[in-house]
Amino acid sequence: MIEARDMTKRYGDLTAIERVTFTVAKGEVLAFLGPNGAGKTTTMRILTCFMPATEGTALVAGFDCFEQPVEVKRRIGYLPETPPVYQELTVTEYLTFVGRIKGMGTAALRAGLDRVVERLSLGDVRHRLIANLSRGYRQRVGLAQALLHDPPVLILDEPTVGLDPKQIIEIRELIKSLAGSHTVILSTHILPEATAVCQRVVIINAGRIVAEDQPDRLSARLRRSEKLSITVKAPPADLAGRLRALPGVLAVFEPTDGGAFLLECALGRDLRDDIARFIVTNGWGLLELKTVSITLEDVFLHLTQHEAGMETGSGTTETQEPTL
């Protein structure tokens, strides 16, 4: 449904994105993940025909963004970074205006209006001036604008910014419900959002795609060893040394403040059984034993910070996962 091939965008000397290539299948929800200034908005602006790429091509629903922009624009609902609302209009007036410039007929417009007002729970503010609405409502009006003409492709630039936690969940549910019938690209720098909503994640940093996969597979790919966390009731002083002597254990990190020991084991080996038996037979009292999985946060930090030439892992992840 969406195909970007070697897209490059330069603003004078500054290269915003370089050779960005990806495809999105029909009905798929894809997240663009990356720190601020990574090129997410630039990529979206090219796909929505707001501006052309310096090099490369972008196809949406089979139409070239450069050659047939009107056909592309007809099929896209776009929520820019800042919701493009006119403060001096009421919500209904604004959405009516949007419907008309999208070329909707009167009947389609009325139906679309009722649908988006209901889906985004804007009923209470229908006749209020947008200037008097809170940030969360404005964001929802912006989303309503993108969904109004029920386009097959949705491009949402940070759709949950400015919403309260309850609204964030509602919007995520909304986006999930669009999957299958609609093709969605959304950008975010909130990682749980990408995991919660999307089938595929593209991590973009400094204008380049650094990783692209399903959220769980991304973390699996970066895992170089299995990690276990163990809490023991009465550990002997040399527990770390004894654990290290067990077959399959690569490294042991002692707890810093009486917490859990962290074990690194060879990839593909599950040592939980052996270790549990080892501790229990010695009577030290096993309180907790669990595998530590790499979160998308770690993957993200690893990929984006590695690019910047920094040490992998931030201060907090370093104590837990020294060899991420």
Next chain:
Amino acid sequence: MTPVGAIVAKELRSYFVSPIVYVVGSVFLLIFGVLSYAYVVLAGSQAVRMMQLQGTAAQLNLNDLVFRPTFGSMAIVLLLALPLLTMRLFAEERKLRTFELLMTSPIGINEIVFGKFLGAYVIFLGLLGLTGLVPLVLSMYSSFDWNPILTGYLGLALLGALFVAAGVLASALTENQIVAAFLSFGLLLLVWLLGGLGAILGDTPLGNIFAYLSFFEHFDRLVRGLIDTKDLVYFLCGLVLLLFLAHRVVEAQRWK
């Protein structure tokens, strides 16, 4: 409703909730009223003087004594007022980021430019229409020839179209409204002054070109009651050129 119609309707709605249109409109109307009143008083004192000198009340020509100078002065008022009406058209959209909505909608840039021009122009025509009260009231107390007044209004309408188009162009060039207003003001004043330059150079090729480029001569002929195709062509060409340039400016910004 067509997309252009939607843009015009939205612009009108935006104008009527902003204070600018009320302030500019009332000052514009006030000045028109004060000017025409002053010229009527002047004409009256001239009539009194003529009666004292000749002993008879000659038929005063209100067209020459009131309307021509009023229309002439209104051109200067338009030069100052219209940039304030047009400055927000594109500059505000860019500042508030609503421009992205327009540019990612399935409408052409020409529709956007024309819709915005039309929105501001309709406001101007409405204000101009309100000034029609002055000749209407005067016609109740005196008689004069309506035809030069109608051509005078045609002249003001055409001049206004040119000024609004220049304002659209200036507004497309920047996202700062003050800069947009000053830019269109400067541009219009410059074109106006070309006429003065032409007069200084006299009947030389360059002088003639400058005199033709300035709108002063073309406008003045219409105010005097003369409809000449070449003046209409001048205004039409100017209008198309300015709107075309605005289109190019908007288009060019996508490439930055």
